[in-house]
Amino acid sequence: MKIAVVVFPGSNCDVDMYEAFHSVLKADVKYVSYKEKSLDGFDMVALPGGFSYGDYLRAGAIARFSNIILAVQKMADEGKLVLGVCNGFQILTEMGLLPGALKRNDSLQFVCKDADLRVENAKTPFTTEYQEYQEIKIPIAHGEGSYYADEDVLDELEKNNQVVFRYIKNNPNGSLHDIAGICNKRGNVLGMMPHPERAVEAILGGVDGLPLFKSVLKAGVKA
Amino acid sequence: MKQAMTPEEIKEEKPYLDWSLSEREYDYICDHLLHRLPNYTEIGLFSAMWSEHCSYKKSKPVLRLFPTKGPRVIQGPGEGAGVVDIDDGQAVVFKAESHNHPTTVEPYQGAATGVGGILRDVFSMGARPVAVLDSLHFGELKNNPTMRYKMEETIKGVGDYGNCMGIPNLGGETTFDPCYNGNILLNAMNVGLMNIKDMEHGNASGSGNLVMYVGAKTGRDGIHGATFASADFSKEHETQRSAVQVGDPFMEKLLMEACLDLIIKHREWLVGIQDMGAAGIVSSSAEMATEGKSGMVLNLNDVPQREPNMSAYEIMLSESQERMLLCVKKGYEEDVKRIFEGYNLEAVTIGRITDDGQYILLHDDEIVCDIPVTALTEDVLEEKSEKRKPKHIIEAEKEAAWEPKIEDAGQTLKDLLNQPTIASDTFVTQQYDSQVRTNTIVAPGSDAGVLRVRGTKKAIAMCTDTNGRFVYLDPRVGGQRTVLESATNIVASGALPLAITDCLNYGDPNDPEIYWSLHESCQGIADACEILETPVVSGNVSLYNENDGEAIYPSPMIGMVGLIKDYDHVIPMRMQETGDQVYLLGK
Amino acid sequence: MTTVRIYVTYKPSVFDPQGAAITDSVNSLGHTEVKQIVVGKFFDVTLDENDLDKVEEDVKDIAESLLVNFNMETYKTEILEEKA
Amino acid sequence: MTTVRIYVTYKPSVFDPQGAAITDSVNSLGHTEVKQIVVGKFFDVTLDENDLDKVEEDVKDIAESLLVNFNMETYKTEILEEKA
């Protein structure tokens, strides 16, 4: 399985994502510039966290006009895996691959801490290595992570089981329905605010993100 | 563009006095350095370059007290940042810098640009910044909504800049004391890692080589930082002008990646590189030329400008953020431009190196400055200062030592925990990304932050410590204690202390009592550094921290870095398991 | 040259934490007469174009493709000034 | 009830990185006719007060004590609507 990590101007968790695949899971992963027009030959693309274009308008708003975005769209259409974490999630909503939007946190402050999550859907290609309703701790680090969508969109997400991760105990940003991560209907595009790539080594504080990476690599083998 | 005053008018009207250049200095410049009257641009450059901030004319005698050498020291004070060997061809690069005045006046931007400035000092050495630390000292919070606002904005400024750059915050300190009511302290420290072979210098040499400018355009930001900081605040309200420097972390991120790309992959194109900090283009270019024992010709019309009709003086002294100056070998101009274009940045040639030692500036086809480079950088008149033991110390020495009376230890503990200085700092540290780039082993909240050196078993530990009140009461012991506190924080994390950086935050050094405290406390720092074998490899001086004649406590900040050979030996601060024994070591 | 101001606000259904926080602090400063504060942003776009139909078309495209996120925001425009 | 809009912008000499970044991206989207984009914010303040002198006084105080940072910003106000 070949994985691409896209680097936008201002991406800064590109290293975190790359190293999770590379050093920890020994997977075949490459950095790809936002200027590239093609992702042919890759089985999965990850849009990392950070502050693409400084997040100067809305997080992710400017990045979605990059060349690479059409290639990301194409991968999604072909049923290949698309993962957006934090800024990557914001880009996926801005480009319309996932519904809704991410607003400024209710606290109006950036927040960096461990968040308690529940895995609401363990059947997506990103979550098969988790148990259904497993409770996990994954770090968050964002200022604009409050998920918003209109009522009917939220109903639709719930009905189709598209809410993949939900905050429990404490909603850190005011997101509606305590949403931490959602997928598209087909299940091959996942966007989430928490950083699973920061939870893959015990020395750095936890390994609850590992099953996500193992899930996608397993999905790659089957495909 | 016409000069605002003729040389004769300057001699008559003495505008330089307002820019804190003395008559003695002016006369020395005329009679001994130039042998003529300087023009308006030239005297502006002198007053900036001869300011305490750029020349250390007051603090030099004190800085000489510090030990600066050691078996691991590759680069001591004098460059962008200190460089210390951590084996395997790798080095840790670090420095701290104060941004007290800008933060007091405009907390958010002051703090943000404070962080931005110290990052440039580190990446211009060829090191990748890997951690930010911030030492914050505010006035009293109780019944003081303005101070609370300033605190919140300062923290947001530190956080937004580092978060956007993707550099984790690994620690710092937050204290509160009425002595900082009118003068907040913001000291930011940055730690970087590099391969020693990639080390760069702020050097410009080789006749015919090019001077290139890259980064944000030049505006009228922060012109004459010193005068701005003391300008009457209320007058500023009415004007449409503002000299506040605004931080642009996105620009800085591009600049950092591009500069590291250039330094690490194409160092043969480059002679030297330096960030434009205080006193902007003039200080970076004059310092680089001095280092390279060269002359330099700059054409100011080629400097990218954000505002129309800027004078030569404004262009040279602007403190617009996120700018770098490069000395590039002849013939590689286009290659360098191409590297920066890859990051959507424009590199522009603004001048070239000469071998006559003269510093020549052209503006609108006129020579607006023609002086020896070293007159700006090396011929500064050092200033002698008077010292006098402060009255409050003499008085205190006559009295018996104060003994705390504790009747209800539980209540005393609660009262202590209620102090904002001692209470939990989670409110602060949660706003900082402390994990980005996934190397953080110990995040803020412990004695020292600990960071893994990726690809090795090594880790580095780092912390900052300040103890203004202690230093005020006994500068010598206070200085020693501050270094010792850092060292114990580093050791408690399982690391061997390597070296320190510092920010010397004091009041007006012309007050003999303050100068005495400065001298004594630095002697204390030096004593401790000698004994602990932790030399001073970089640092910064911030004097004149006063408001309405009230000085802050003498508040030297120590930033220390230590090395852990195997990160499995890192010791976390928290209690581990029920049933574990608790010991008290020492007396 | 024409300058158009584009006003962007949250849709009414979207909770605006900033507006709420500011209203609270204005009230606690003693201004209890203040019932609501709505926060928005605006963009003054200066175009090298004098044909107002063309301006309208450009501005619509800029707003709808970049400046506004219809999932949570709406916008209005206003011509500020025209000069040759 | 009266609603007043308070417009806040950077002073002209203050660098606006947000405006610069947005202008760049609008240009690179093909809208090269756009010469400048200046970003500002506005606050629609609704007060339970109909005496316009009093409104003006209140709004001035609110703007100057809370909404505007005079180190870098200036402001203007405009009455949007009045009703009893």
Ligand SMILES: Nc1ncnc2c1ncn2[C@@H]1O[C@H](COP(=O)(O)OP(=O)(O)O)[C@@H](O)[C@H]1O
């Ligand atoms: N402004 C700050 N930035 C980052 N970390 C901070 C800041 N203020 C406090 N901290 C962190 O909070 C913890 C507690 O700080 P402090 O009360 O100064 O503890 P100590 O006295 O043990 O050094 C430390 O780990 C410190 O690094």
